[in-house]
Amino acid sequence: MKRPRGIGSSRFADASAPADTRLLAIAADHLKRFGPRQVTVVSIADAAGMTHANVYRYFPSKAALIDAVAGQWLRTLEALIADIADAPDPADDKLERLIQASARTHRDLLKEDRHLFDVYCAATETSRPLVRKHRARMRQLTERVLDEGIATGKFDPRDRERALAFITDASYRFINPLTVRLDAEVPQEVLDQRLAAVIRVILRALSVGNV
Incomplete structure (x- = not known):
């Protein structure tokens, strides 16, 4: 029987994937490692190679992400x-x-x-x-x-x-x-x-x- 796999990791995110997919993978990795309070939009944006303002184009807030x-x-x-x-x-x-x-x-x-x-x-x-x-x-x-x-x-x-x-x-x-x-x-x-x-x-x- 198939089981759900991990959502993803910024260390393995496909650079050619759509931006929202990459952001989710990075956010999942940061959440797992640091917990929700320590996750920041800035750190996720840095890992994705974009500005934090660009993250908000896909997710209106950290909570939404x-x-x-x-x-x-x-x-x-x-x-x-x-x-x-x-x-x-x-x-x-x-x-x-x-x-x-x-x-x-x-x-x-x-x-x-x-x-x-x-x-x-x-x-x-x-x-x-x-x-x-x-x-x-x-x-x-x-x-x-x-x-x-x-x-x-x-x-x-x-x-x-x-x-x-x-x-x-x-x-x-x-x-x-x-x-x-x-x-x-x-x-x-x-x-x-x-x-x-x-x-x-x-x-x-x-x-x-x-x-």
Whole structure:
């Protein structure tokens, strides 16, 4: 299964790439190394070989640039989940993989790029547009798998909307960045066991019509 890769690095940015792409790669690298407070538009502009005024042609503020870095990571997650939703597997297998992939990807970001993860958490806490858009996209993908399961007889919920809410509510601890951060010190094997138990409950409830 493909996993989201790092967004980029100023040390490896392609000089022939569009300016906004290069700026995002540089900003992602600076954010990972220095944290959001130490990132400056001037340093990003210097690394890109342009004036800081030119950066503002593409991003109206430092906050907008950092949000764009987080948004790019969210789109890599959405692409991963879309690949699962579009796969030829049975719907129950796809739903299990979908939840596991989202949980694992969140956990990986927490371990590999804490500064970007904290930006994501702050955007979630304030319900910024990039997070609202991401939630809507993830809901669409989950709906697609749920509807496929209903059509093929894998799932038999009493109420479609309640079933969709149940999937989200039951898996919330493992896919919301704020709760993922709270579990930062919990061993991975413990989280894997808990998530596996939750997924079994979700699939069982959907298949026998408990929701």
